Amino acid sequence: MSAPATQRSTAEISVNSTVHEFDGPPHTNALDFLRGVGLTAAKEGCAEGECGACAIMVARPDADETTRWTSINSCLLPAAALDGQEVITAEGLAEGESIHPVQEEMAVRGGSQCGYCTPGFIASMAAEYYRPERVADAAAVADAEDAVAGTEDEGHHCGPNGFDIHSLSGNLCRCTGYRPIRDAAYGLGQPEPGDRIAERRENPAPASASTDFHRADTATGETGRFRRPSTLAEALDILADEPEVLVVAGSTDWGVEVNIKGVRAKSILAIDRLPELRGIRRSPEHIELGAGLTLSELERELAGSIPLLGKLIPQFASRLIRNGATIGGNLGTGSPIGDTPPALLALEAQLVLTSAQGSRVVDLADYFLGYRQTVREAGELITAIRIPLPLSPLTSFQKIAKRRFDDISSVAIGYAMRVEDGIVAKARIGLGGVAATPLRAKATETLLEGSPWTLETIHGAAGTLAAEGTPMDDHRASAKYRTAMLRSSLERFFAEQEATR
Ligand SMILES: Cc1cc2nc3c(=O)[nH]c(=O)nc-3n(C[C@H](O)[C@H](O)[C@H](O)COP(=O)(O)OP(=O)(O)OC[C@H]3O[C@@H](n4cnc5c(N)ncnc54)[C@H](O)[C@@H]3O)c2cc1C
Ligand code: FES
Ligand code: FES
Known part of the structure; x- marks a missing residue:
């Protein structure tokens, strides 16, 4: 077992192959840290994970002790969470005077106009450029009949070069209309031999540093602490001693609290890299x-x-x-x-x-x-x-939201069912967005089980499902709409299953 980390007031973060010291208050996000050291490519658009202007690449562990370049929103992640880690920003992609292929394609295809969103697109695009599976995906597209249009499955659309356009789903642009950006993405080749960023993938990502970062906020005088223990046992001891410590994992919820609501925690416990988890x-x-x-x-x-x-x-x-x-x-x-x-x-x-x-x-x-x-x-x-186990074979996830991607659900419904000899043998239905908590649609499950798997059964159960929640009106949807979505959901599930039989 490793010893607890020694308290420090600086974290060390490698950015574009140069190690920078971070010594700000622990609530400082990675975006502010980067901009503070003069790396101003990544921008703040929304500060809540919606626009991608702040995207950077981080070296994360991949299969077989290799590294995967992973795009993340730097506005949401505490800078201290990057202690001992390796980051590449849009500034770090070029080789001397030669711009990176991703930058080249964006420039020649007109993928950038005002340019505010561009470094974020470049970071997301570069992470996808280096995605190891892209070579195989390109081959699959070439084999497919619709090689020009690309291949599409649930939430993935790969172009002829295997580039999954949904890798850019977190990046917004107000100017280009997206067509030139898509052209740039689909115009990319594969990394050339000797590409240093591609070669970096062959070695392990930096180990998760055991961090105990302690720093006063000069604005408030309050001392904040960010700890990343290296074992679960250590994390649990900290929690036992300080039950009020704020647990943080990916910080995609917590980062919004910090940036938009101004919430601060005196003591943060990072658990997302614990090997046991x-x-x-x-x-x-x-x-x-x-x-x-x-x-x-x-x-x-x-x-x-x-x-x-x-x-x-x-x-x-x-x-x-x-x-x-x-x-x-x-x-x-x-x-x-x-x-x-x-x-x-x-x-x-x-x-x-x-x-x-x-x-x-x-x-x-x-x-x-x-x-x-x-x-x-x-x-x-x-x-x-x-x-x-075993898993029920008929499944569906229905997410009803204002946008197909990158949106929070108004209503979400999960189905897992088993039908034997034309009779519903097992039905499990999970609901979200229709009550104060997620819940199981138990009355509908009971009604369905033992009934024939027919449209009549489905129509008969639709009203029961519609009555399972206690939905309310909010800015996402009205209670009436949520109820209507529940009512129609079973029929959609039935139609989906019948279409694939
Ligand atoms: C732009 C945007 C879009 C989003 N879209 C969606 C969406 O489509 N669907 C959706 O469901 N959510 C969405 N979210 C919400 C968020 O991404 C998820 O809830 C996410 O799973 C939170 O995980 P995290 O690791 O980032 O949690 P964190 O922000 O690190 O933590 C969230 C909370 O969980 C606690 N916590 C974290 N890990 C543990 C643990 N192991 N044990 C106990 N407590 C723990 C923390 O203390 C904290 O209170 C979105 C958020 C943003 C910013
Ligand atoms: S600034 Fe918009 S996602 Fe980070
Ligand atoms: S080029 Fe202006 S926001 Fe994208």
Whole structure:
């Protein structure tokens, strides 16, 4: 076991191959740190993860001890979270006088007008340029009949060069109309031999530094602390001693609180790199997902082995957010409109809650108590999410939002069903956005089970499903609309399943 980190007042962050010291207050985000050291390519557009003007690339661990260049929103991440890490900004892509192929394509295709969004697009585009699977995706497109249009599946659209255009879903541009940006993306080749950023992928990413960063805020005089322990046991001891410490994982929710609501925490505990929270364990009884895995990591590592999650993840926020957001964080917020709870409820997931005293396993259906209230006690972390096996074969994730991508759900519905000999043998339905907590549609499940799998059954159950929630009016949708979405949802599910039989 490694020793706890020594307290320091500076963090060290490698940016574009130069190590910079960070010594600001712990709530400082990575964007402000970068701009403070003169690297002003990344911009602040919204400060809440919506526009991508602040995108940068971070070296993250990939399979077989390699590195994956990962795009993230620097406005949401505390700078201290990058202690010991490697970052590339748009400034760091060029080689001497030669601009990077991504920059070249954006310039010659007219992908930049006012230029405010451009360095963020460049960072997201460069991360996709270096995505190892892009070579195979290009070959798959070439094999497909629609090679010109590209290949499309749930939330991915790869161009002829394998470039997934949804990798840019978190980047907004007010000027170009996007066509030239797409042309630039699809105009890219593969990295040339000797490309230093491509070659960097072959070595491991920096290990997660054990950090104990302590710094006074000169504006308020208050001292803040950011700790990243290297083991779960250490994290749990800190939580036991200081139950009020603020737990942070990907910081995609917390970063918005800091930037937009001005919330400050005296003491922060970063848990997202804890090795104990970052694995997927399979047994005959269940698949256990580490709570510190990001949505992008889960998508890659599960590779469709939990089809309902495979349908959900591409609809969750944007690639930039999914690269930071963890599954544990989505449950840690206790939000009634998080996207994972409806799907996980349909999968009958259980949460492993761990404190210094040990672990307990709680059904997700019993986890939510009220609006943003859960059974998780101070001192407990969500360490894993267990999905029982076998999985029901008929699944769907319906997300109703104002935009197809990069939007929070107004209503979300997860389905997992099994039909045997034309009869519904098992029905599990998870709902989000229609009550103070996510919930199971138990009355509808009971009605469906034992009934024939027919449109008549579905029509008969639609009214029951519509009455399962207690929806309210808010800026996303009216209660009436939410009820109408529930009413039509079962029919949509039935139609989807029949279309694929
Ligand atoms: C632009 C934007 C778009 C978004 N779109 C979506 C969307 O489409 N769907 C959706 O569901 N959400 C969305 N979100 C919300 C957010 O990305 C998710 O809730 C995400 O999963 C949070 O994970 P995180 O690791 O970033 O959590 P953090 O911000 O680090 O933490 C969130 C909360 O959870 C707690 N926490 C974190 N990990 C644990 C743990 N292991 N155990 C106990 N508590 C923990 C923290 O203490 C904190 O209170 C969006 C956010 C933004 C900014
Ligand atoms: S500034 Fe808009 S996403 Fe970061
Ligand atoms: S070029 Fe102006 S916002 Fe994109």
